[in-house]
Amino acid sequence: MATAEGRSRKKHGEGSFALRKSNLDDISFQDFGNLWSFSSLFMSDDKTVFNWLRVNGLLPSELICHCGADCTLNRRSSTTDGFTFRCKKGHELGMRKNSFFERSSYNIRDLIVFIKYYIEGYSLHMSAKCANMEYKSTSVHWASYIREMFCEYIYTEYEMIRFQGDVELDESLFGRKIKYNRGKPTGNRIWIFGMIE
Numbered sequence: 001m002a003t004a005e006g007r008s009r010k011k012h013g014e015g016s017f018a019l020r021k022s023n024l025d026d027i028s029f030q031d032f033g034n035l036w037s038f039s040s041l042f043m044s045d046d047k048t049v050f051n052w053l054r055v056n057g058l059l060p061s062e063l064i065c066h067c068g069a070d071c072t073l074n075r076r077s078s079t080t081d082g083f084t085f086r087c088k089k090g091h092e093l094g095m096r097k098n099s100f101f102e103r104s105s106y107n108i109r110d111l112i113v114f115i116k117y118y119i120e121g122y123s124l125h126m127s128a129k130c131a132n133m134e135y136k137s138t139s140v141h142w143a144s145y146i147r148e149m150f151c152e153y154i155y156t157e158y159e160m161i162r163f164q165g166d167v168e169l170d171e172s173l174f175g176r177k178i179k180y181n182r183g184k185p186t187g188n189r190i191w192i193f194g195m196i197e
């Protein structure tokens with residue numbers, strides 16, 4: 001039997017404005033498919049965005065300084081992100097320390113936009129364009145980093161199945177490409193993982 005929520009989804013569609021989540025605390029990665037929910041989160045002020053990333057494990061929620069004291073997140077306008085972690089003794093640590101973003105100085109919001117579109121199957125060119133990212137260097141680097149993360153995730157998930165000997169894992173994004181940069185790509189693009197024991 002169709003539920004009220006089910007009927008509403010059918011009527012409005014998963015990505016519609018009517019189904020947006022307006023309470024930012026309720027938004028999870030699963031809600032990124034709804035552009036309105038995604039936008040209300042990432043159009044918020046820096047502190048809200050960074051706190052959401054901390055709660056959801058993409059930025060450190062707590063850091064302990066090399067002196068042993070706990071650090072708190074504080075404003076520091078001279079840095080790329082506008083925030084740093086600081087301990088009571090005044091030592092400062094970068095906000096991206098020990099995180100997914102540590103190796104980059106690229107704007108975190110733009111990176112999230114790039115990751116969202118790339119994972120949803122947009123071409124590298126389109127994902128880079130949406131995130132206002134350089135197509136040839138930064139986006140290629142980030143796309144390969146995302147694929148590495150995917151591999152690592154799958155590898156960890158499948159570690160429970162006991163393989164014997166050497167195991168190799170490789171990944172590829174399959175889908176229809178556009179010829180000579182003309183026309184629109186059609187059909188879904190999907191990730192394929194290959195594994196050899």
Ligand SMILES: [Zn+2]
Pocket residue numbers: 065066067068069087088089090091
């Ligand atoms: Zn310290």
